[in-house]
Amino acid sequence: MSINILVIAEFHRDSGFRKSVLEALGAARRLAAGAGGGEVSAVAAAEKVGDSAADLAAYGADKVLLAERPEFAVYSPGGFAAAAAAAVKKVKPAVVLVPGTALGRDLTPRLSARLGAPAATDCVGLEQDGDRIVAVRPAYTGKVQMRVGFKGSPAIICLRPNVFLPEKEDRSRSAETVSLGLELTEKDLALRITGTEKQVSDRPDVAEADLIISGGRGMREPEGFRLLEELSSALGAGIGASRAAVDAGWRPHGDQVGQTGKSVSPSLYVACGISGAVQHLAGMIGSKCIVAINKDPEAPIFKVANYGIVGDVYQVLPALIEELKKG
Amino acid sequence: MNIIVFVKQVADTEARVQIAGDGTSIDTLDLNFILNPFDEFAVEEALRTAEKLGGEVTVISLGNESAAGVIRTALAMGADRGLLLKTGARCDDPLQVARALAAEIAGSGFDLAFFGKQAVGNDHGQVGILVAELIGVPGISMVSGLEVETGGIRGKREIEGGTESFECGLPAVVATQKGLNEPRYASLKGRMAAKKKTIEEKEVSLAEPLLEVESLNYPPQRERGRVLGEGAGAVPELVRCLREDAKVI
Ligand SMILES: Cc1cc2nc3c(=O)[nH]c(=O)nc-3n(C[C@H](O)[C@H](O)[C@H](O)COP(=O)(O)OP(=O)(O)OC[C@H]3O[C@@H](n4cnc5c(N)ncnc54)[C@H](O)[C@@H]3O)c2cc1C
Numbered sequence: 375m376s377i378n379i380l381v382i383a384e385f386h387r388d389s390g391f392r393k394s395v396l397e398a399l400g401a402a403r404r405l406a407a408g409a410g411g412g413e414v415s416a417v418a419a420a421e422k423v424g425d426s427a428a429d430l431a432a433y434g435a436d437k438v439l440l441a442e443r444p445e446f447a448v449y450s451p452g453g454f455a456a457a458a459a460a461a462v463k464k465v466k467p468a469v470v471l472v473p474g475t476a477l478g479r480d481l482t483p484r485l486s487a488r489l490g491a492p493a494a495t496d497c498v499g500l501e502q503d504g505d506r507i508v509a510v511r512p513a514y515t516g517k518v519q520m521r522v523g524f525k526g527s528p529a530i531i532c533l534r535p536n537v538f539l540p541e542k543e544d545r546s547r548s549a550e551t552v553s554l555g556l557e558l559t560e561k562d563l564a565l566r567i568t569g570t571e572k573q574v575s576d577r578p579d580v581a582e583a584d585l586i587i588s589g590g591r592g593m594r595e596p597e598g599f600r601l602l603e604e605l606s607s608a609l610g611a612g613i614g615a616s617r618a619a620v621d622a623g624w625r626p627h628g629d630q631v632g633q634t635g636k637s638v639s640p641s642l643y644v645a646c647g648i649s650g651a652v653q654h655l656a657g658m659i660g661s662k663c664i665v666a667i668n669k670d671p672e673a674p675i676f677k678v679a680n681y682g683i684v685g686d687v688y689q690v691l692p693a694l695i696e697e698l699k700k701g
Numbered sequence: 702m703n704i705i706v707f708v709k710q711v712a713d714t715e716a717r718v719q720i721a722g723d724g725t726s727i728d729t730l731d732l733n734f735i736l737n738p739f740d741e742f743a744v745e746e747a748l749r750t751a752e753k754l755g756g757e758v759t760v761i762s763l764g765n766e767s768a769a770g771v772i773r774t775a776l777a778m779g780a781d782r783g784l785l786l787k788t789g790a791r792c793d794d795p796l797q798v799a800r801a802l803a804a805e806i807a808g809s810g811f812d813l814a815f816f817g818k819q820a821v822g823n824d825h826g827q828v829g830i831l832v833a834e835l836i837g838v839p840g841i842s843m844v845s846g847l848e849v850e851t852g853g854i855r856g857k858r859e860i861e862g863g864t865e866s867f868e869c870g871l872p873a874v875v876a877t878q879k880g881l882n883e884p885r886y887a888s889l890k891g892r893m894a895a896k897k898k899t900i901e902e903k904e905v906s907l908a909e910p911l912l913e914v915e916s917l918n919y920p921p922q923r924e925r926g927r928v929l930g931e932g933a934g935a936v937p938e939l940v941r942c943l944r945e946d947a948k949v950i
């Protein structure tokens with residue numbers, strides 16, 4: 375038995391392939407190994423990928439399909455979907471793995487509609503029985519795990535960032551590189567992305583950060599987040615927030631973690647002045663290590679925290695920043 | 702403007718979720734159903750667009766009899782007409798749901814169709830863009846800012862650490878993200894008026910699901926961890942645990 379897998383390889387001119395792409399390649403390699411072999415292909419739509427294509431080989435791609443066009447300097451929802459669909463035609467994968475980034479989550483339904491194939495989003499586990507794949511995804515505010523099967527091919531599986539491990543980098547690997555001929559229709563280009571506005575921040579976005587420092591109503595005022603910024607800088611962490619903190623206007627919407635915010639699975643999630651409402655837990659329960667700092671020993675967050683400190687954030691956080699500086 | 706807004710009834714998130722006897726669905730007996738929170742942004746944006754440019758807002762929901770409830774909620778907020786696409790089928794496969802919704806509005810002469818970013822519960826986050834692709838019109842996900850003119854739309858969509866600006870012509874599909882607007886509450890007058898509006902009903906049948914729920918399971922319980930102590934005094938032990946036991950920093 376063997377299985378062909380296609381990975382959607384999101385590429386950025388300045389930062390190269392995203393970490394989530396390497397995670398998807400890792401998941402693909404393990405699926406291929408589990409099926410007793412198969413080819414892992416990666417498709418990249420970009421203005422120009424250049425030497426970076428070698429990164430895909432180093433992390434597990436056997437074949438690299440490039441859709442390079444000047445209009446792909448920015449995201450083109452229809453154009454990228456057409457490129458992904460063309461790659462599917464070419465390599466006939468049984469499984470398409472899509473990194474669960476903003477781009478990947480946008481692309482997944484486009485590909486599903488174009489191929490008439492089933493798609494599952496926010497997957498945190500893959501089970502395999504030969505070439506039959508079942509994906510595991512949280513549902514109902516994380517209160518249940520849903521196992522979904524795929525009738526129809528390919529199975530399109532969008533993976534939650536930070537859950538699947540990349541394979542070890544191996545620079546001795548190489549991949550066949552193929553240029554994808556692509557004919558775009560007017561419809562493909564009807565929706566235009568005309569610009570990008572990024573917050574000037576060297577902090578990782580909460581959706582992709584491996585360490586997250588998160589604050590809630592217990593931070594009491596916007597100034598409180600200064601402490602969290604200081605702590606996150608000390609660790610190279612991203613900043614998250616509860617809905618109460620976002621609704622109060624202390625943090626932008628993009629930082630909200632939870633059911634109506636982002637779902638995150640970092641190695642470390644530090645909840646500061648957050649009570650631990652179910653809707654908040656829904657977004658962060660998949661974190662590997664949870665730390666809670668809360669002055670109320672009865673706060674529900676302590677039920678899910680690996681480590682807790684009962685205390686005032688204004689006393690605990692400065693001490694924590696100091697302690698970390700000691701190295 | 703001919704505006705459509707799609708709404709779904711979802712289980713209240715406060716509710717205790719119990720897996721039903723069939724092992725693939727949740728017990729709905731004690732559940733309270735509400736309008737999907739993300740669909741509130743969709744309804745609000747539809748109403749604002751109609752108020753600004755003139756036109757009619759039609760609310761559509763696919764589901765069983767009780768889905769009429771969320772249509773009624775949107776009518777009370779100010780929508781003009783309601784349509785219930787009635788089915789006894791499970792609506793777990795976003796592609797099959799989207800096919801049924803697309804069949805209803807393709808060729809209907811609509812200008813804008815609003816969706817929520819995702820329906821909480823199943824959390825697929827796919828149906829809006831699926832519908833756009835199936836009927837071949839531009840579809841924008843994660844919309845957090847929108848300007849509608851008679852010839853087209855422009856706006857912002859959320860991405861990691863920022864936003865992207867977009868533009869396209871009409872008709873178009875917009876899937877709304879939080880931050881786009883502050884949804885209004887239904888006024889008493891609105892609720893009274895909604896009672897008088899009739900909700901049209903149509904039977905539809907869904908195709909066999911391609912994405913199939915094989916089972917629902919309770920996630921492994923997180924073990925209750927350790928409270929290391931009180932106040933700043935517990936900090937050195939916390940740092941030691943994170944470094945040496947959990948090895949996360
Ligand atoms: C449909 C729906 C969707 C929702 N989606 C989300 C979501 O995506 N994300 C989300 O977070 N919430 C969401 N919520 C809201 C959620 O129910 C809670 O209201 C919210 O998470 C509470 O935020 P909080 O923990 O910051 O505030 P609170 O619940 O007010 O908790 C504040 C905590 O801080 C502690 N505290 C106070 N002062 C201090 C101090 N000086 N030092 C230490 N601790 C202190 C208190 O003991 C308390 O535990 C949603 C709700 C609904 C109904």
Ligand SMILES: Nc1ncnc2c1ncn2[C@@H]1O[C@H](COP(=O)(O)O)[C@@H](O)[C@H]1O
Pocket residue numbers: 707708709737739740743761762763764792795798815816817818819820821823824825826827828829
């Ligand atoms: N059964 C349904 N009836 C009407 N609209 C729906 C239905 N299911 C999903 N939608 C719409 O599609 C959006 C995304 O849903 P989903 O892809 O299921 O997360 C929702 O916010 C609704 O606007």
